[in-house]
Each structure stands twice: as C-alpha cells, then as structure tokens.
Amino acid sequence: MHETPVNRPLNPAVDADHPEVEPTLELNLEEFDGVSDMQALADEVEKATQALSGNPAAEPGSLSSQEMEARLFKARARIAELEKQEAEQKDKHHRLLADFANHRNRVARDTQLAVTLAEKKLLLELLPVVDSFERCLASNYSNVEDLQNGIELIYKQLMESLRKAGVTGVNVKPGDPFDAHLAEALTTTNQPSLADGAVAAVYERGYMLKDLLLRPARVIVNHTHPRHNDGSPE
DSSP states (O other): OOOOTTBSOOOOOOOTTOTTSOOOOOBOGGGGTTOOOHHHHHHHHHHHHHHHTTOOOOOTTOOOHHHHHHHHHHHHHHHHHHHHHHHHHHHHHHHHHHHHHHHHHHHHHHHHHHHHHHHHHHHHHHHHHHHHHHHHHHSOOSSHHHHHHHHHHHHHHHHHHHHHTTEEEOOOOTTSBOOTTTEEEEEEEOOTTSOTTBEEEEEEOOEEETTEEEEOEEEEEEOOOOBOTTSOBO
C-alpha cells in the first residue's frame, strides 16, 4: 500500500509549545487493511474529526445537550412543585389535627357544663324539700296525726320535684307477674293464693329516668311447690 502524507497515527492533541499550529488529523490507514466496508472507514474519520473539533457526535438514539437540559429543567420544576404540594398537605394536616383537638376539648367542656347544669337544676328542686323537713323538725305537733300529715306533704313535694327531673316510679305491685326487666328478685316465698312467678311483695320501689331504668324494683317472688298425687307438697 502506498503511503500518503496523512499516513500517521491519529493525534488530535496540539503541541503546547506551538499554540499557533492548527491541529491536524492523522490517520493510519494500515489499521484499516482488509476493511472492505468504506462506510465504516468514513464513520471513523467523522468521529475523529468531531473529536478534534471538540464536539463529539451523540450516540445513535441519545439526546442532544439542549434536550437533556430541557428535560432536566422540567424535572427540577416538577420536583419543586411536588415539594410545594407536600408542604401544603403537611400544613393542612397539622391544621386538621389542631382543629380536632380544639373540637374535642370544646365538646368535653360543653358536656361537663351540661352535666353541671342538670345537677344544679335537680338540686334546686330538692332544696325546698330540705327546707320543708327542717320546718317539720322545728315544729311542735300536738298529736301524731298532724306529724304524719306534715310528712305526707313533704313526701308529695319530693315526688313532684323528682317528676320535674324526669324520675317516675316503676309500677310494680303484689300479684303482678315478675318482670326481670323492671324488677330484681331478692328471694322467693310460697303463697297458695298467688300464682307461681307472681310478685308477692315489693321491698323497694323501682324508678325510671324518662325511658331509662334508673333502679329496678326489689321484690319477693312467689314460688308454689309442686304437689304429689296425694295432694302433699314435694
């Protein structure tokens, strides 16, 4: 193969001692002996030329520097937007927590205030009854009947005060069937005149607070013993 003036190794470097010398392209054609594809040789020359000019070619399918910068700018803008949204969500979350805590404290205060007012209302209804008892104790009754009449008046006054507070008595009396929803059985007795399972006596009266059972009545329940064929109890 004949040598040409450019038959030297590729050296794009410039001699630092001679900056005025322009860089030259050196290509050793011996490296391409036996290469039949001239397009491959042309590609190598193009790459060497671009490397010499400081602008290397992008690989096939890769993005240019301008496109990369544009995508990087968009990515940074998106990150900033997401960080802003995250900060807003955190702030909203903290505000909701504060609002919930304030609401819970306000409900607790309102509930306690309602209970206090209800207690105050009931006590104001009962205080006149206490006054009546004090006047009764300070009075000198000439006979037992007058004393009994005074106590009955105080009892009626007390029951009226309870009625205003929503407290009413449970209507359970002897002879009624025993109802476990309204009464509590203390013990049993055997009275032939009453049906089995009937209330024999009321030991303590029960009370309702509106529709809620405040206290069940405490009663004695009748239980008749079964009898043998001869009529004697078992």
